[in-house]
Amino acid sequence: MEEYSYIIVGSGLAGVSAIKGIRSVDKSGTILMVGEEVDFPYNRPPLSKDLLLENKTVDDIYIEDENFYEEQGVEMELGTKIVDLDPEAKSIQSDNGATYTYSKLLLATGGYPRKLDIPGGKLKGVLYYRYLSDYRNLDEQLEVSDHVVVVGGGFIGSELAAGLTANDVGVSMVFPENYLLERIFPEELAETVQQDYRHRGVEIINGDVPNSIVNEDSNYLVETSEGRSLEGDLVIVGIGISPSVELAKKGDLDVSDGIGVDRYLQTTDPNIYAAGDVAYFPYTALGNLTRIEHWDHAIKQGKNAGRNMAGSGEVYDYLPYFFSDLFDYGFEAVGEVDSSLDTYIDWKEEGKKGAIYYLSEEGSVRGVLLLGLWGKKKAARKLITEQKTFTKIELEGGIG
Numbered sequence: 001m002e003e004y005s006y007i008i009v010g011s012g013l014a015g016v017s018a019i020k021g022i023r024s025v026d027k028s029g030t031i032l033m034v035g036e037e038v039d040f041p042y043n044r045p046p047l048s049k050d051l052l053l054e055n056k057t058v059d060d061i062y063i064e065d066e067n068f069y070e071e072q073g074v075e076m077e078l079g080t081k082i083v084d085l086d087p088e089a090k091s092i093q094s095d096n097g098a099t100y101t102y103s104k105l106l107l108a109t110g111g112y113p114r115k116l117d118i119p120g121g122k123l124k125g126v127l128y129y130r131y132l133s134d135y136r137n138l139d140e141q142l143e144v145s146d147h148v149v150v151v152g153g154g155f156i157g158s159e160l161a162a163g164l165t166a167n168d169v170g171v172s173m174v175f176p177e178n179y180l181l182e183r184i185f186p187e188e189l190a191e192t193v194q195q196d197y198r199h200r201g202v203e204i205i206n207g208d209v210p211n212s213i214v215n216e217d218s219n220y221l222v223e224t225s226e227g228r229s230l231e232g233d234l235v236i237v238g239i240g241i242s243p244s245v246e247l248a249k250k251g252d253l254d255v256s257d258g259i260g261v262d263r264y265l266q267t268t269d270p271n272i273y274a275a276g277d278v279a280y281f282p283y284t285a286l287g288n289l290t291r292i293e294h295w296d297h298a299i300k301q302g303k304n305a306g307r308n309m310a311g312s313g314e315v316y317d318y319l320p321y322f323f324s325d326l327f328d329y330g331f332e333a334v335g336e337v338d339s340s341l342d343t344y345i346d347w348k349e350e351g352k353k354g355a356i357y358y359l360s361e362e363g364s365v366r367g368v369l370l371l372g373l374w375g376k377k378k379a380a381r382k383l384i385t386e387q388k389t390f391t392k393i394e395l396e397g398g399i400g
């Protein structure tokens, strides 16, 4: 049985950031990182953007080069899944039967793609897009694909549709909402973006869902609940993720929509922490409990967890941002950008560029989406954390 000061389960962004956090406090404690994927840790955002647009190659997307882990004295156990956790013995067990013990453990296990629970949902040509292996698979298939059916109108589906179109591949998108990114964009913006997609040749089938998928020769036929038939050489699905909480459950930790942690990112066991996409945490800046599936959050929360595992005792009160690119629409967003809130758009350039404010019932700013406006995140954060109330007129020209 091997013993470590720190074990990190999950070789994603939160895990790597935790290494940096630990080493900023403790230069010598032993660290083991175990990850199910065989690849060294990489950034996921380029999988649906820069790699498809050929702005980057796979070599560009690794979070750190391989030497980093050796230099930091981190033992890497890749291609290995942890299948059991015993908090009393402070031990974990891998799928190849190895047992490791820890002083402090981080669960940075992220999430896995939700699957379509319909006939044909598990066929070979139905790709659930999250991992570098999925990109490699898609890249190979693109050589022989003319048309792809994309299921889901959220970030992954919308970004992939743009990336595929840039590769001269025809795209049909199907999703249950009325508009792309409906849960984030106010209707006015959602409508504009959707029209842009249509103008660029993407077939949009909204208000509909796949009922079954059938494979005929090298073609896939998607039958929808509204009676449509969509045909593609490939079906790509982006319908969200489920947090990977299985280990936490085995260890009898508190689990709800993710692994429950406190402000110090500690689970119900004081020796076990969680961070990144999997953590259900107190969002201090907005005063609620939540789980966030974004890149900047994984970096900051992973680092904070690492520092706390090494004894620094710091509250996680960061207000993260996220970003996306949809053809020519690029944006950054801070806070709660939920279109069910009252919204106000302060256009700088009608339909193209502007600040979108998401307001509470009392009129305080809960979130800001900066469409085509760069370098304004700090101002947006200030508006949110001040918690002052504003009228829409007062917000005009506030940012940008």
Ligand SMILES: Cc1cc2nc3c(=O)[nH]c(=O)nc-3n(C[C@H](O)[C@H](O)[C@H](O)COP(=O)(O)OP(=O)(O)OC[C@H]3O[C@@H](n4cnc5c(N)ncnc54)[C@H](O)[C@@H]3O)c2cc1C
Pocket: 009, 010, 011, 012, 013, 014, 015, 034, 035, 036, 037, 043, 044, 045, 046, 047, 048, 080, 081, 082, 083, 108, 109, 110, 111, 129, 130, 131, 156, 244, 247, 275, 276, 277, 278, 292, 293, 294, 295, 296, 298, 321, 322, 323, 324, 325
């Ligand atoms: C295609 C794509 C595009 C994205 N684009 C953006 C973007 O534009 N902007 C943005 O803000 N965010 C974006 N994101 C989200 C962002 O990448 C994630 O929030 C971030 O990667 C989360 O990191 P994580 O380390 O918490 O989890 P993950 O990246 O999910 O890493 C968890 C790792 O743990 C491993 N694991 C799980 N269970 C076990 C186990 N039992 N044993 C061993 N290993 C295990 C998994 O295999 C995985 O490698 C995107 C995500 C995807 C998939």
